[in-house]
Amino acid sequence: MIPFIDLQAQRKRLGQPLEDAILKVVRSGAYIMGPEIAEFERQLAAFGHAPYALSCGSGTEALVLPLMAWGIGPGDAVFCPSFTFAATAEAMPLVGASPVFVDIDPDTYNLDPESLQAAIEAVKREGKLTPRAVIAVDLFGGPADYPAIARVCAKHGLKLISDSAQGFGCTLDGKHPIHWAHVTTTSFFPAKPLGCYGDGGAVLCKDEKFHDLLVSLRVHGQAVKSDIEGKTFEHDAKYLNVRIGMNSRMDTIQAAVLLEKMKIFEDEIAARNRVADRYAAGLSDLVKTPTVQDGGVSVWAQYTIEVEGRDELGPHLREHGVPSAVYYPIPIHRQGVYSGYPTAPGGLPVTEAKAGQVISLPMHPYLSADDQDQIVAAIRAFVKKNR
Numbered sequence: 001m002i003p004f005i006d007l008q009a010q011r012k013r014l015g016q017p018l019e020d021a022i023l024k025v026v027r028s029g030a031y032i033m034g035p036e037i038a039e040f041e042r043q044l045a046a047f048g049h050a051p052y053a054l055s056c057g058s059g060t061e062a063l064v065l066p067l068m069a070w071g072i073g074p075g076d077a078v079f080c081p082s083f084t085f086a087a088t089a090e091a092m093p094l095v096g097a098s099p100v101f102v103d104i105d106p107d108t109y110n111l112d113p114e115s116l117q118a119a120i121e122a123v124k125r126e127g128k129l130t131p132r133a134v135i136a137v138d139l140f141g142g143p144a145d146y147p148a149i150a151r152v153c154a155k156h157g158l159k160l161i162s163d164s165a166q167g168f169g170c171t172l173d174g175k176h177p178i179h180w181a182h183v184t185t186t187s188f189f190p191a192k193p194l195g196c197y198g199d200g201g202a203v204l205c206k207d208e209k210f211h212d213l214l215v216s217l218r219v220h221g222q223a224v225k226s227d228i229e230g231k232t233f234e235h236d237a238k239y240l241n242v243r244i245g246m247n248s249r250m251d252t253i254q255a256a257v258l259l260e261k262m263k264i265f266e267d268e269i270a271a272r273n274r275v276a277d278r279y280a281a282g283l284s285d286l287v288k289t290p291t292v293q294d295g296g297v298s299v300w301a302q303y304t305i306e307v308e309g310r311d312e313l314g315p316h317l318r319e320h321g322v323p324s325a326v327y328y329p330i331p332i333h334r335q336g337v338y339s340g341y342p343t344a345p346g347g348l349p350v351t352e353a354k355a356g357q358v359i360s361l362p363m364h365p366y367l368s369a370d371d372q373d374q375i376v377a378a379i380r381a382f383v384k385k386n387r
């Protein structure tokens, strides 16, 4: 079976230096907040063109932290797509707020600015919830339509988060999503384009005070610089807890792994784009291949096509030694625990249609041309047989 994502090929390329970096942390004893954490945050901010980056426990907590920092909670509405991983929407109930589900663009699968506009107006008209923020997702690695989404946010005074868990490193007109968003979040779950060897995440932001607040929230609301300025203490200020936070530290070992992976990340993004181009060349005459936002560069977390008879394609590919996956078979607003939250007026027809049509193919920077030929041939045989 061809691997769906080949993390071992990457590990072999990284070789001994990766293992040395891990062992160095083990031997140092600085398992929590060791020096690798600050160095990784510095490099991550530089890579993502953001003034500040804060590592944290996971991509889910990376979404929760800014919501907490803005004081978003009960009675507040945060708008997000339903065609995404559950964590995008889960962040809202975790702080007591309500997700409001918005439809997607039929080609990029990302937040539809018109559906967003309509959803915000509907929530305002109804008057039960206060619109506070929008979470746009760079689904499958491709950038959302940030200029249009940011315009809608500015018009309504809403904060904008780019959930770049799948799209970290993607650009639009050469700029990273943080150019338009107040905050970018990402996940280092191993299968993401930039993954570690466990759980991890990060929040990128532009404002020093906001970053300070995140630093505090990440470690139990501990007092930070601005909290203790001009004050004197009889005890260590470290044990002064001035707000309700949580524990969302990333392990030092994960930062050490990520520092090694950062060295090849740019090169891997280029390799992912070559793999995507080969798929498009082999398939675009027969199936709907992915569309990236105009001016955008995807990091290709997934390569997702649309094909008639989707449910039969998976088993057909498996017979030919090719794994596949459906992201996402059930939109979030159709899942029991999320079904009580509001949607854009008129519902989410595009989201619901796409859930029945999409299928994702093996995608990683080390996919060989031979393996790809085998995948393309199996899909072509299926489509031709089905016609």
Ligand SMILES: *Cc1c(COP(=O)(O)O)cnc(C)c1O
Pocket: 058, 059, 060, 061, 084, 085, 087, 088, 137, 163, 165, 166, 186, 187, 188, 189, 199, 200, 201
């Ligand atoms: C993976 C993912 C997350 C959550 O990341 P974790 O690190 O698994 O908590 C959030 N949003 C999207 C779009 C994701 O794909």
